[in-house]
Amino acid sequence: MKELHPGASPKDWFGNELRELRVAEGLSAAALGRLVQVSDDMILAIEKGKYPSCRRDVAQRLDAVFQTGGLFDRAWPMVFGNRDAEKKRADADKRSGGMAEGPVQVRTGRILGRDDTSPRPGSYEPVDRRAFLQDVGGLAALASTDLTQVFAPSGLSLPENVRPSDIDQVSAAATAISGLDNTLGGGGMVRNVASRAMQWSAGLLQVDCAEHLRADLFASVSRLGIVVGASAFDSYHHDEATKTFKFAADCAEEAGDWHLRAKTYSFLARQAVWIGAPDDGLTYAEKGLVRSDRLTATEQAMLHTARARAFGKMGNVRDTMAAVGAADEAFTRARPSEDPPWMAYYDAAQHNGDTAHALFDLALLSGQDPGRAARRFGTAVHGHGDGFKRSRAISRTKLASLIMAKGDPRQAVAIGHDALNEVGRLTSRRAADDLRQLGRFAANHQTVQEVSVLRERIAATVSA
Known part of the structure; x- marks a missing residue:
């Protein structure tokens, strides 16, 4: 482990205290992250004094895990509080311009045992609606x-x-x-x-x-x-x-409702990964897995897949493969009859497509075997029915991109045309961006006539 210097700054002191307690308890960064609902990368960054602004509730959960008597919570204002206070003041200034109504008291929920005050009959202000x-x-x-x-x-x-x-x-x-x-x-x-x-x-x-x-x-x-x-x-x-x-x-x-909670964090994780914030995505996915014993096997697979996509975007081969393995293992235990009706979408096609996205990033970023992702994308394409045209089109496009980048460009062209047939009917900017990525890979094969035709069709479709 990297040597720490607790005297360098308040953040370095905070991080050193955290590492000493974690090591003394025999916890890995990942294990501690699961206990306090953050990613292992965040734990390691805090320990090294590199994390910009740890939230106070994280400090409080660390106190609870290590039974410190409030050590981290008391230290938090000195270490991180100034930046947080400045942000709150700035947010308050923004909100103060022109709001006629008074502030709405926001409660933060019941599942995790936070504020459980009963509301007055007929008066519900539990969320900032x-x-x-x-x-x-x-x-x-x-x-x-x-x-x-x-x-x-x-x-x-x-x-x-x-x-x-x-x-x-x-x-x-x-x-x-x-x-x-x-x-x-x-x-x-x-x-x-x-x-x-x-x-x-x-x-x-x-x-x-x-x-x-x-x-x-x-x-x-x-x-x-x-x-x-x-x-x-x-x-x-x-x-x-x-x-x-x-x-x-x-x-x-x-x-x-634990099932709906898990689904929201799954989507927050997927969106964070998509917009280039995989560490946030990993944190959301692991928050969704809190009390995974209350989730169905399908929901567990969904969230492990989100973890895999975050790790894949980071280029972390070991953890991506471990997360894909955890997702596969959970999916083998899936029983559709146990799932909420709205989880019916997460079938074999969806599972293979989602895990293939994580493996796709590995194949491009880390030079891993593209065949693993290609096989899963193929299963997704053949498994998605007409009710999931967007998912089918995206998997087709990704499969074409993978083959265009790592295999036979002419085979990629045929798959790419099939994808274009569907994407052209969609109003999905995600699907359009995937087509643009295919076009960039195709630019590496400018001497192949069939590839040039595909690029022209991509350009016409995404600009329409």
Whole structure:
């Protein structure tokens, strides 16, 4: 291990104390990370004094694990507090401009035993839904379509009391939007429908609700938030996607639903990896795996796959392969009858496609065998039905890119044309970006006529 210098700075002292306690307990960085819900990379960075701003709740969880009597929590203001206070002041300054309403008290959920204060009957402020509604309130109005009656009653009028039929509407909206998103992509009409549905459903959380309906209401809104966040992610509205996923996670906490909580962290992990923040992605995935004994084997596989994708993006061969192995092992134990209905998408095709993405990065970044990823992409392509056209198109494109980079360019051309046939009908910016990547790999084979034709077709498709 790298020698530490505790006298160099407060951060170095903090890191040295952490390492001494971790080593004394015989814990690896990964094992400690799982206990405090962060990645092993973050633990190691804190120990080396290199992590810019450790959150205070992490310091408190470290105290709980090592039973320090509050050592890290007391040290936190000196070590990290100044930067955090500055950020809070800046955020407060931004919020102070023009908000007429008073602050909304935000509770942080029930699942992990945080604030469990019972709300007054008919008054629910457990998540910052007012701020969420302000964030999405300026989105484009819903286009004229029959779906408006299902997803967004005229004028976003809300009932006086939440009824079971209102909860059913939210659940039906989530199912329908998910289907549209998977077949058409997250842009265009799908984005508008999803955004308006989210506004109406979040608004229900401000309406009087009988206690016996409360958990179902929050669960249905969480499920819709996951779907709407996925649509925003696919259309590259990343800030909106992140806010919506976190809103969905808070709703899942309030509902006491571990399955929805796991799904939100899976999506947060995938999005973080996609936008170039794999360490954050790893942290989200490992937070999702907290109390994995309460998750189904399919959900465990989904989250281990997210870990694999994060490690793959980092070029970490050993941990990627270990995470793929853990995902495969969990998937062998999967029993669809045990899964929530909305997890039905995670079948063999989805599992192979997701793990192939992690192996794809290894093949490109670390010179590993491309055959492993290629075989899994092939299984995904043949397994995805028409209900998952986007996933099938993305797997086809990635397979073509892998073969274009590491194998026979003419074989890649044939697969690439098949991918283009589907991507051209989608409003998915992720799928379009994958095509651009295929075009960049194809540029290395400019003397092959078939490749030139493919590049021209890619250029025409992504610019349309």
